[in-house]
Amino acid sequence: xxxxxxxxxxxxxxxxxxxxxxxxxxxxxxxxxxxxxxxxxxxxxxxxxxxxxxxxxxxxxxxxxxxxxxxxxxxxxxxxxxxxxxxxxxxxxxxxxxxxxxxxxxxxxxxxxxxxxxxxxxxxxxxxxxxxxxxxxxxxxxxxxxxxxxxxx
Amino acid sequence: xxxxxxxxxxxxxxxxxxxxxxxxxxxxxxxxxxxxxxxxxxxxxxxxxxxxxxxxxxxxxxxxxxxxxxxxxxxxxxxxxxxxxxxxxxxxxxxxxxxxxxxxxxxxxxxxxxxxxxxxxxxxxxxxxxxxxxxxxxxxxxxxxxxxxxxxxxxxxxxxxxxxxxxxxxxxxxxxxxxxxxxxxxxxxxxxxxxxxxxxxxxxxxxxxxxxxxxxxxxxxxxxxxxxxxxxxxxxxxxxxxxxxxxxxxxxxxxxxxxxxxxxxxxxxxxxxxxxxxxxxxxxxxxxxxxxxxxxxxxxxxxxxxxxxxxxxxxxxxxxxxxxxx
Numbered sequence: 001x002x003x004x005x006x007x008x009x010x011x012x013x014x015x016x017x018x019x020x021x022x023x024x025x026x027x028x029x030x031x032x033x034x035x036x037x038x039x040x041x042x043x044x045x046x047x048x049x050x051x052x053x054x055x056x057x058x059x060x061x062x063x064x065x066x067x068x069x070x071x072x073x074x075x076x077x078x079x080x081x082x083x084x085x086x087x088x089x090x091x092x093x094x095x096x097x098x099x100x101x102x103x104x105x106x107x108x109x110x111x112x113x114x115x116x117x118x119x120x121x122x123x124x125x126x127x128x129x130x131x132x133x134x135x136x137x138x139x140x141x142x143x144x145x146x147x148x149x150x151x152x153x
Numbered sequence: 154x155x156x157x158x159x160x161x162x163x164x165x166x167x168x169x170x171x172x173x174x175x176x177x178x179x180x181x182x183x184x185x186x187x188x189x190x191x192x193x194x195x196x197x198x199x200x201x202x203x204x205x206x207x208x209x210x211x212x213x214x215x216x217x218x219x220x221x222x223x224x225x226x227x228x229x230x231x232x233x234x235x236x237x238x239x240x241x242x243x244x245x246x247x248x249x250x251x252x253x254x255x256x257x258x259x260x261x262x263x264x265x266x267x268x269x270x271x272x273x274x275x276x277x278x279x280x281x282x283x284x285x286x287x288x289x290x291x292x293x294x295x296x297x298x299x300x301x302x303x304x305x306x307x308x309x310x311x312x313x314x315x316x317x318x319x320x321x322x323x324x325x326x327x328x329x330x331x332x333x334x335x336x337x338x339x340x341x342x343x344x345x346x347x348x349x350x351x352x353x354x355x356x357x358x359x360x361x362x363x364x365x366x367x368x369x370x371x372x373x374x375x376x377x378x379x380x381x382x383x384x385x386x387x388x389x390x391x392x393x394x395x396x397x398x399x400x401x402x403x404x405x406x407x408x409x410x411x412x413x414x415x416x417x418x419x420x421x422x423x424x425x426x427x428x429x430x431x432x433x434x435x436x437x438x439x440x441x442x443x444x445x446x447x448x449x450x451x452x453x454x455x456x457x458x459x460x461x462x463x464x465x466x467x468x469x470x471x472x473x474x475x476x477x478x479x
Contacts, residue, residue, distance in 0.1 A: 001223065001224060001225045001228075001328055001329050001331075002222075002223070002224060002225070002226070003221050003222070003223050003327070003328060004221065004222040004223075005219070005220070005221050005222075006214060006220045006221065006222065006232075007214070007217075007220075008214065008215065008217060018215075019254065021252060021253060021254050021255075021279075022252075022253045022255075022256040023250050023251065023252060023253070024190075024250075024251040024253060024256075024278075025248050025249070025250050025251070026248060026249055026251070027247070027248055027249075028247070028248075028249065029249055029283075030192075030249060030281065038192055038196070039192060039193070039194045039195065039196065040191060040192060040193070040194050041191065041192055042164065042189065042190070042191055043189075043190040043191060043192055043251075043278060044189075044190055045169055045172055045173070045187055045188070045189050045190075046187065046188040046189075046190065046276075047173065047178065047183045047184070047187055048183065048184040048186070048259045048262045049182050049183055049184070050182070053259070054176075054178065054183075056172050056173065056175075056176050056178075061176045061178075066258060066259055071205050071206065071207055071208070072205075072206055072207075072208060072211050073203050073204065073205050073206070073285065074203075074204050074206055074211065074214070075201055075202075075203060075252065076201065076202045076203075076204055077200055077201055078200050078201075078202070109242060109243045109245075110229035110230075110240065110241070110242055110243075111229065111230050111241045111242065111243050111286065112224075112226075112227055112228065112229060112230060113222070113224035113225065113226055113227070113228055113229075113230045114226055114227065115230075116222060116230055126202070126222075128214060129201065130254065131211065132203075132252075134258070136256070145175055145176050145177075
């Protein structure tokens, strides 16, 4: 059997404890306009109003607000104590447009141990890389921005 | 991937204003700090997982307590704290969860370094997630424990020298049982297992009966009252025959403290009638499996120590069932 420890970073890894990160939650997926690589590219602008938040992504505008998460998230980073940390080759996720999507479907599947450890070594452990306690939630469907057609050339 | 690989922001105030005007937003309504999000070079982050926990579990992790994922290769994984066990499930969502190491929150976005105009803060999206791990409190998976214990029952110290069958320490058991330490302790106690030389063992039933008999006979031969049995004397007298640890465990299974002591200050105990009757009921039924009710009741009552009355309700304490054909 496998025992995978979840632990805090050691003092060499992090002098100042575990940072707080944030989540921005929105409907749908991000796509790349021209199908070009998305790495490093600009996503959108986030503005705050008196009562909420506005996100402009491409030709869509989303309205939302900052909330405390119901239950905290921890961001776990897989490590192993034998070799240097490395992660698998980058894979571009399949592109889907930022369309209106259906209501959020939560599907729950048991996770088998095989999904959580490195088959080639048994000293896998997870380090708490960050904690998420707040998120900016965009619950409403993205609205397309309609641009005015210029009246003349 | 280090956070130092932030993409240089190349958007200007112009760019930001153009976009917000396009979106028909009025700058007057907006706070002066605007955040431009950029995807990290490697935003797929296969090395990261998001797990939803409880404030309690988070505290335990922060305080360095043991939080461990346990399971055999193809087992559904569970997460164990010191006291509880949780099923780990993967929750999928059609939403996108953008993970940001740094964000300016609304109350921090009020002021900027300019009197007028916008301050642009560039923020990196470290990863985009479509699922996360969820925890569901569950029962520990301790069914396997009895099976493991029965692989090598303790039958007496005379046999131990040649005993090469597998034995388990507490840590060994944590390695093969999906349970928290506290739940494992409870399960071991319920199985009436004993820790002998660091290994957890269940007693062979006949051996257990013989230990019980030694104790009962000692009480009889000393004429101790059934509600005034001194544990210390039992241990001292019998420890040559039976390891002290086992004596003590067995003793506690069938007695309860009286709350008084001997003149020398040793604790006194009395028989736990229900547990003794249940145990002896099992002793009688074990070899035969079935027993005529009347005969059983007679035999049973004559087997229990003097002063104790049997009662069919006591059989519920043990692992026995009454069938109507008896």
